[in-house]
Amino acid sequence: MTTRKAIVTGGTRGIGGAISIALKEAGCTVAATYAGNDDAARKFKAEAGINVFKWDVGDYDACKAGVAEIEKTQGPTDILVNNAGITRDGFFHKMKPEQWREVIRADLDSVFNMSHQVFPGMRERGFGRIINITSVNGQKGQAGQTNYSAAKAGMIGFTRALAQEGAFKGVTVNAIAPGYIATDMVAAVDESVMQKIIAQIPVGRLGEAEEIARCVVFLAEDKAGFITGSVITANGGQYFAG
Ligand code: NDP
Secondary structure: OOOOEEEEOOOOOHHHHHHHHHHHHOOOEEEEEEOOOHHHHHHHHHHHOOEEEEOOOOOHHHHHHHHHHHHHHHOOOOEEEEOOOOOOOOOHHHOOHHHHHHHHHHHHHHHHHHHHHHHHHHHHHOOEEEEEEOOHHHHHOOOOOHHHHHHHHHHHHHHHHHHHHHHHHOEEEEEEEEOOEOOHHHHOOOHHHHHHHHHOOOOOOOEOHHHHHHHHHHHHOHHHOOOOOOEEEEOOOOOOOO
16 A cells, blocks of 8 residues: 555544554554543554544534644545444433434544545545444444444445545545444443343354454555445344345
């Protein structure tokens, strides 16, 4: 891969951390963003040698300022990975409006907020890769996650629509739908629930963050220009999306 410039949101830990490292190893210059976990970000920066930037990707103006700051140092963005995300689980009849709003904001508004900063420049330069990390639960739905399933399904619609707008200008837009991956997000799930989840995964285990990162590198390559509007499913056989 040529020296492409990448931004990975939520790129300092979990799946995003693995994506940042894999893109760096593939030859990219990478900036990793995060929300507030300074300790994790500091540790990641020291270990991976990747610059980190803190802002809330749910805030449009913060995204505008943050991307401008990154581009001042590393140049125009060729690759954007919209990976940052949160869960605020709860059954719908008990879900508070804040739980709904927080997840839509962090997981879906963020995709607009970030893509909007880089897409015009990608069009002008005739090259771009936007890669959205959705979820198996955006494909099949999940009880207790109406907010998260809606946001993640929304990312898939966004991906397919923007792919059509970017195709003629060399900008591909794709999504990756991970199944359950061993990160802090999944560690928050109750142990008995986790055993039930693993029982539904034919591969018989959780996925590794690196297994998602390699999908990102594949889609980010210059040679991947004919793949756009796709959703790559990586879920250990848990669900076969149509
Ligand atoms: P983690 O909770 O381990 O990490 C989330 C990352 O996103 C952190 O770097 C966090 O920053 C950042 N982040 C969260 N909210 C914001 C925000 N508002 N602004 C900026 N950064 C933010 O998550 P995972 O690695 O598990 O998940 C990564 C993505 O993959 C998410 O979109 C998730 O929905 C998706 N996914 C995960 C699966 C899994 O099984 N783990 C399965 C399917 C999809 P900070 O460190 O500061 O908190």
